[in-house]
Amino acid sequence: MTDTPASRAATLHDVAREAGVSLATASRVLNGSARKVADSYRERVEAAAAKLGYSANMSAQATARGTSATLALLVADIADPYFSQIAAGVARAADEERLIMTIGITEREAERETRLVRALRGQRPRGIVLAASRSARHHSPALTDVLRDIEAAGGTVVSIGAPADGMQTRTLTLDNFGSTRELGQALSGIGYRNAILIGAAEGLVTSDERLAGFQEGFVASGGNAPLIVRGGFSRDSGYTAMASALEQGVHPGTLVFGITDVVAFGAMSAVRAAGLEVGTDIAIAGFGDIDSGRDIVPGLTTVHAPLEKLGEEAVRAVVAETWTPPAPLAAQVILRDSTPPVDAA
DSSP states (O other): OOOOOTTSOOOHHHHHHHHTSOHHHHHHHHTTOSSOOOHHHHHHHHHHHHHHTOOOOHHHHHHHHSSOSEEEEEESOTTSHHHHHHHHHHHHHHHHTTOEEEEEEOTTOHHHHHHHHHHHHTTOOSEEEEOSOOBSSOOOHHHHHHHHHHHHTTOEEEEESSOOTTOOOEEEOBOHHHHHHHHHHHHHHTTOOOEEEEEOSTTBHHHHHHHHHHHHHHHHTTOOOOEEEEOOSSHHHHHHHHHHHHHHOOOTTOEEEESSHHHHHHHHHHHHHTTOOBTTTBEEEOSBOOTHHHHSSSOOBEEEOOHHHHHHHHHHHHHOSSOOOOOOBOOEEEOOTTSOOOOOO
C-alpha cells in the first residue's frame, strides 16, 4: 500500500489500492450505491479515504447517475418545533441512506419556494421533501413546472400533507381531521360546551383539516358550535388572537384550541397577561405534542403527532423503487392539566 503523491488529489483508484479492495467495492462505499458492502470492507475503505484525504466529486456523480446524493427538505419555519421534529426524522433517515440533507425555508411563500426549488434543480437532488402546509386556494404553475423538471431528471418529490399543485407526488399525511375530531369529542365529553378555535388563514389545508375535525367532534358530543378565529401558525398569532378574543369578552370555562402547540402557547400567554389562570379560567389545547408542551405548567392537552417518524417515512418514500401510499399516520389524544374536567354542578 502506498500513499498518494502530495502534488495531486487522491482518486478512487488510490483509495481502492490503499484499502486492498476492488475499484467497484470502493465506489459502492463512497458513491452512495444502493448495493450493500460488508462492514469490514466498508471500514477499510472509509479509513483509506480519510487517510488519503479523498472526497467524492458530487458533480461527477450527479452527471453519471442523473442525480446526486443530496436530499432537500423544504419547511415553512425551522424555528417551529413542529418542523424541527420532522427535520430530525429526515436527517436521521437520510444519514442511514448515505444522503446529504439540505434545508430550505419557504416562509409559506410560493414564490420563495419556487426560487429554492429552482436553485436545487442544478444540484440534481435524489429527492425533495415538501413539508410546508399548502393552500387549497393559491396555485403556483411555476413551482409545478420546476418540480416536474426535477422528476424528469430522475429525482423524487415527496409531499408531507397535500401534494403540490397538479403533481402526483408521493404523499404522506397525518390524520389531522380524525385526530382532532377525537380531541373535540374527548373535551366535550369532560364537560366543555363553549370553544374558540384559533386557526390559520382559510384555505391552508392543514389548518382547515384540524379546525373541521375538532368542530365536528366537539359539536357531535354535545358542545356548541365553536367560534373560529383566524391568525397563523406562530406563537405571536396565537397570542394576538387570544388577546383580541379576551378584549371582546370570553366566558369563564371556555375551551380554546390552537391548531399547533405553538399557537396554544401564545394563547396561554395572553390568558396570563389578562390576569387569568390557564385551566381554571380558560382551558387550552393544542396539536403536535412538542417537548416543551410537556414541561410547561399546566401541562398542555394536545394530540401527539409522530413527527419524527413522518420525516423518516418521507426519506423512505424518496429512495423506494416502488411505493404504495400508506394510510395517514395516526395521532393520539393526550389530556393534561390545561383542560381539567368541568364540574357539572
